[in-house]
Amino acid sequence: MADQTSQSARSAEKSDAGYWAANVRIILVSLVIWAVVSFGFGILLRPALSGISVGGTDLGFWFAQQGSILVFLGLIFFYAWRMNKLDREFGVEEE
């Protein structure tokens, strides 16, 4: 009996560690996208994108003033959807 309990506790711990590692991976990928569209396309990489014109100016200007905001929105909703799915995969969702 006692052995069984400790075994299930161990497996829960293991699954929690796997859940957390998966979460951290998703966060890192999302934050790379977050940085690339704002600091990258919006500021530092703007000269490299200057060839692509958007409504009287270039793509970098669009990313700095509107594009990055739209990507931020997409990222947050993607993360919420992906994590709620991950919660169920690992069986750690709320009752």
Next chain:
Amino acid sequence: MDQFTINLLFVGASFALYIGIAIWARAGSTSEFYAAGRGVHPVTNGMATAADWMSAASFISMAGLIAFTGYDNSSFLMGWTGGYVLLALLLAPYLRKFGKFTVSEFIGDRFYSPTARVVAVICLIVASTTYVIGQMTGVGVAFGRFLEVSNTTGLLIGACVVFAYAVFGGMKGVTYTQVAQYVVLIMAYTIPAIFISLQLTGNPIPALGLFGDHASSGTPLLQTLDQIVSELGFNEYTAHHADTFNMVLFTLSLMIGTAGLPHVIMRFFTVPKVADARWSAGWALVFIALLYLTAPAVGAMARLNITEMMWPNGTSGEPVSVEMIESDARYDWMATWQQTGLLGWEDKNGDGKIAYFNDKDADTVAKAEAAGWGSENELTKFNRDILVLANPEIANLPGWVIGLVAAGGLAAALSTAAGLLLAISSAVSHDLMKGQLTPNISEKGELLSARIAMAVAIAVATYLGLNPPGFAAQTVALAFGLAAASIFPALMMGIFTKVNNKGAVAGMLAGLIVTLIYIFLHKGWFFIPGTNSFTDADPLLGTIKSTSFGAIGAMINFAVAFTVSKMTAPIPAEIEELVESVRVPRGAGAAVDH
């Protein structure tokens, strides 16, 4: 009906609505007072967060800053929205799972140290107070203009209104009041923008009109604007002129600060589930984005309108005449705003015309002299903060739109002031009184002390708002730097690392103190004018302005915390368990009180 009566009607009707909701939703228990009984839907919560978040700085000031600088001020747009990504991914779900009422409660429990909790309360009060002073200044200016009373009277009326619904309603009053305020402020921001976008580009959606064609010339709007401003010697609107390093740092400071401001984080304690906390941040950004996608259009279109008004015959024709400004109804707004002292013009060379150009640019001055416009710019003053409020008058829109903008500007300033005051009052009553000084205080006593703290905070903020340490926008940016350097790193390390109590306390103190000193060196000690040793035009560290220093402060916080934590004892087993449990949604019940 004259404009004053219309403004009064709109402002009065919107206030009656907010106060009515506050009375209807009067808070009963402590739990309801702080977190509205946790029964708030993610969409409702997102809308209230948006109203809470978008202050006088977003509504009144931001588009004006973009209008006169162009691309270089994109930092505000990316910074004040990008922070929500950090909030949603790194903080909101875990803090909801932790299930307490305040930010400092989390820091105190996670770092198993009453000292850490008190340090967090101090950081929170410093950042929130700095922020609320800016809001009260904005409240005073907006009331003063639209009710045609002095700044002081406007500020006192505003303070009474904030007091009424924040003190008697608690957060539930604030939550539903803020939903109403959001609706008022977003209508006030977008309706004039739609009218102006239709006039200039024929596109009813301002965000699309910005990248559309200018209807009267047929060329793209931004190209027309670039051309017209560079003919007058100003920087091209869409070009990059700012120092790149400082621009990156400033954007990063605003982002981290957004995720470290206690009144925004507190919002995520009020949703029923961890999953809802994730969605809530997204909904908040949806409602914020409606304004933030419109703001760059408002800025660019207003700049074009103003420049064309000053040059009715084109930049190669004659400038506008003094007679036209004084007699033509389309120029009435100039006389109205001249009374506030925030707009000024002067016919310096006595030719009966007001020539608007960049007199710092030698080529333009030579051109102006050759054309006989004189050698000096004659539109002598155009305060950036009046742009959004004056915008409907500049575009010659109907009186009810102007009244609506008045109500919207006040909604933005008042809602943020109320949210900040709630954060300050709960820090004092819940974290200091109940948590530290008088642990046996009754629920009634705690509620009373929260209300007293709120009243005191309003009085202090009103007093400092009468004698502000600087312009509202500057004060607000400094508040973000302070939150970025102190609160955000402690919260993030509490969830993602095993940093110990001593590391967290040392990190928060180092981040807060170094950032405060850097700000005081540039803005004056305790914001007293003339006591500064450096200016932001020539900062202490290369190109790092005091408004951009928050990101550096945050790095100092992280570095100090990790170093001290490595050298001292590791965290105890029960705290290790707490960190593990915060990371997993399972078992997040209702919040528990101490």
